[in-house]
Amino acid sequence: MIIDHLDEPLPGSSLRSTPPGDTYTDPEIFAQEQAAIFEKMWNCVLRADSLPSAGEWKKVTIGREEIIVVRTRRSGIAAYYNVCRHRGMRVCTTDQGRSKTLQCGYHAWTYALEGELVAAPNLTSMPDVDNKAYGLRPVHVREWLGYVWVCLADIPPDFDQAVLGEVRTSFGEVESIDNYGIENLACGETKTYDVQANWKLIIENFMECYHCATIHPELTEVIPEFADGLASQRENGEVHGAAFGSEIDGFTVDGSSGVSELPAIAPDQERKYYAITVRPQVFINTVPDHVILHRMFPVSESRTIVECDWLFLPEVVEQIRAGSLDVSKSVELFHRVNQQDFEACEQTQPSMSSKVYASGGALVPSEHHISEFHDWWYEALGWRAPKEARDEQATAAQASR
Template identity: 30%
Template structure:
């Protein structure tokens, strides 16, 4: 195992990728679920998705189901989606509306603030203190209208993570967004880190995404803060040879509330470890790379927009979808090739260039959180149970 030189402050693994075994190892996956995802913020929905009292949205990840609900007092709260009686799931599906949350197993009933308010045959439970058996709360943060949750209270808030970019985000009026369509779920047979690595990788843009290269030229850039990656590209004026891209270039209208520098800029943020915002002049998309197993990931995504009835804006949003559908297809091939290649006994770790700042930062954080990632070769099975 390579160890960090504390006296010099130099880590011999700086500039190297994580070892391939960490992308399919069950023990490493279990460590990630507990040490990375239980403490990380996950976006559930936008406030506009739960506008009325009783509206709720749910999110499932790492074996937990979390529900966020607007209470009778208009306050947004988050709870685990679990009845305190026998552990049954309370609600099914991704969204709904309810005056109370009633367990479908034995009809234990909870108010929208999580209090246990109804127990059938209550006399069967002598001494039951209902005040101690309400729904289990989960950390919640509302950042610019987006509702985030986390399972364990460790680390910075979303606002603290995004503080370096507050001025860049503010003009987009996130708080006023409304959903465009529904959440899309895209399963992928790859480790979640391969999706995250690809998202923050700027070097593959001119190689594997000809459409983005036609749109951005050489303007694509990347940078890394401690908990946030930022990527960006500025649309060029030279008409693309592709009709969708060419129409998008010509039809994208000015957005009055955006500064001049943002009128033709595509801006991307990835919040540690797996939540991404794609910010365009015409719409805002979020994506999550939710881990399912060591070699399965569920990509969860939806678009949000500001109300704008202009035909040019409607057309631009459609064209944006066409362009990014092609980009997603290209990325799916790329991450699948990497996952397959990592299964080769000939590959362990690879060098990271000095410009690959986001990947360098990501690998460094993972090694700090899970020191076993410093081992080039897979340790014996069961190491995470020791």
């Protein structure tokens, strides 16, 4: 459950419109989203520690492109388009591996881990070939919170504004999330969900809690204020964390105690749940003893892969792997939330193509902040946002008085 920014109820009608149904079902619109959003913005793709040694690599798909993420010998983690510069065959044809070089299986063009072309049949007879110019095409890479973030744009958005800005919206300052030491945590559990729904439905679901009392009994037991249907991390302009119930000991499926508390969290982060949406595809959920991070990978207009990590202190993960500590109750709470949310999205997706939903649906006041996401989406695609129409209507109404 992601809580987004809502300072106060917004003026005007109690209901606001959503985008039309075909924006969730049209393959052409999805292709535009891939090009204008996922292939232009920063995407969180994998844990940096999942590539511990030089030569280890994994494939990821961003938008319509397949990318190799590899740990190099000299320059840390790098990322390249998975396209041989000779005739275009995929260089890496399995999901992951470890090798001294990256070699295309078609004509044996071979690339160093740092990307340059180092060998090819008869290469010595072609002295004019520039090994760097014909190396693997790189993509921009950043590491943050222990994750690898990549951007396919020729000129990427400023990371501080595009990514860290989302943290400031939810936490007030970047230092607040630093208290959780996410980059030093270890992954105790990962679950992958194949959701038969449009990615925007998933984001909209995570941004509101109007549905919480209906489909999240375990979550509202642990965090009673969610049952009221409000999803705001701001209260009177101040950062607001959702408090555990008075009889609740931990963020677990039955409210029992969790594991060792993260050592550097602030007093106002104890017994509190905070969350961040990092557009376009990351959700970060923090509680006192662990962090839950979602990464979305849209596959089509009606299918989205979601990978969810549960992050704990390294010593906790060591005990989990040794079989001396059970964190299943901590994992199970958000796993159920995920299942409940994704089922709701899957039950919603078919109606997006109904004539009844051709003009879209409605947002109640506690969901009005979702229109901020819709405005962002329209702007990212270069389309006229409903916000502009609302502003024009307000200006016209003011002038007519």
